Amino acid sequence: MIYFNNVSKIYNKDSVALDDVTLTITTGEFVSIVGHSGAGKTTLVKMILADEVPTSGTVFFESINVPKLKNKDLTKLRRRIGVVFQDFKLLPNKTAYENIAFAMEAVGKTNEEIESDVPHVLELVDLSDKMYHFPNQMSGGEQQRLAIARAIINQPELIIADEPTGNLDAVNTYEIVQILKKINDLGTTVILTTHNRGVIDSIGKRVVTMEKGKIIRDDKNGKYVI
């Protein structure tokens, strides 16, 4: 589904974010990308969204050459991917309901679909009672659950979760991981970046380990080894 071929990202001589990375991710996989801060995890996943462009090498999403995409097609690609960030990246001026409705509006869903689906997905992440709260009226865990609800609402083919538990306590972390596993069980490909040992060990699926912009390990049913 996703193919990185000899991808490098060099900002300048002293700052190499990715160094000749080759990686394939197949449909339905749950891949955890682990490594210390600055290992290149976030840069790697940003390339799938064309939020970063490689200095050399190619990035393919199925048959789409991502860095070469025109603006209009880029919008279409992003609609096929749900994204969850460490800092949630919710729209601060919109309520929980409107944050999710916005993602549905973006892909052209009708008002009827929005009215029926939004309460449903909020129930799924246990936020029914916070429907009309603004993000700053919610806890970190609640905001992240809202971000996940937004990411899955359009039934994307791929979920990218970039350090989704970085700002959360143990209980909330556990909940988020369980939700991601459930999404994966339903057939959606999930890419998770993290440096949380407990998270990786509890998932027990493929683990790609990065260091200084390179992939140093790629284990099926892996553990956190650095």
Add this chain to the structure above:
Amino acid sequence: MTELKRIIKAGFVNFTRSGIISWAAVLVVTITLTVITTIILLNAVLYFSLNQIKDKVDVTIYFTVGAPENKILSLKDSLQNLPEVQQVSYVSAEEALKLFRDRHQSDYPTIQALDEIKDNPLGAYLNVKAKEVSQYESIANFMKSDNALVLGSASIIDKVNYNQNKTVIDRLNNIISGAQRLGFLITLILVIISIVITFNTIRLAIYISREEIGVMRLVGASKMRVRGPFMVEGAIYGIIATIVTLILFFPATIYLGKTMTNFLGLNIYDYYLSNLFQISVIILLSGVLLGIFSSFIAARKYLNK
């Protein structure tokens, strides 16, 4: 259609939720529109005064005593046909005498002297008004060149007061074109300054939302879906600012109308009222376009991600 409705609704919701930032932008747009309205009114005063001065300028052609009326009338006709001429009025010798008598009613010795002469010592004259002050010279040149004026060897024209007035007319002409140029320049500078300030305020309002714009794009929203609500907000700034400006100018012009009419020669309040529709259209268009255009440009910076 649904997309457009959503964009407009989002614009209104953003406007109300942005609170103080929205009102700061409205304030700045209001100031810009106030400057534009002030300039419109000042221009009206300037043009009114200039027109009044221009109206006082004319050229009179005095004819010799006994000049045949048909010659004078044929000259009147050929003057009337000149494109520069606005109006030519003919005053016959008899009328000239009557006007003279009226003017000197209380000047007994003059009237007595006139009575003693018995014959009418005054000639007829033509009063010529040009469309533009600058055109008097070409009218004067025309009269020099026209052969129809010559009666035998002696001209029927006694004198033309253009040459006496020439210096005054020339100076006036310079002052008028100078005032117009200066007015235009000041207008241009003030309008540009206001636009730049408004543009920067709106840019600042959108700068605050730059992360939001990035998130919307990542969620897969089209450029128009992200930019649209900001443009709607810009239009709302313009509409509210227009209403505020129009209301503010009522007490201001009433006050100026009461106190300054004698000085300005024009009742600003009457002018404002009778041109309210045109002024509203001008500032509404300026405000709305300025808001939409500034938002469009400002949002563009954060959209290309």
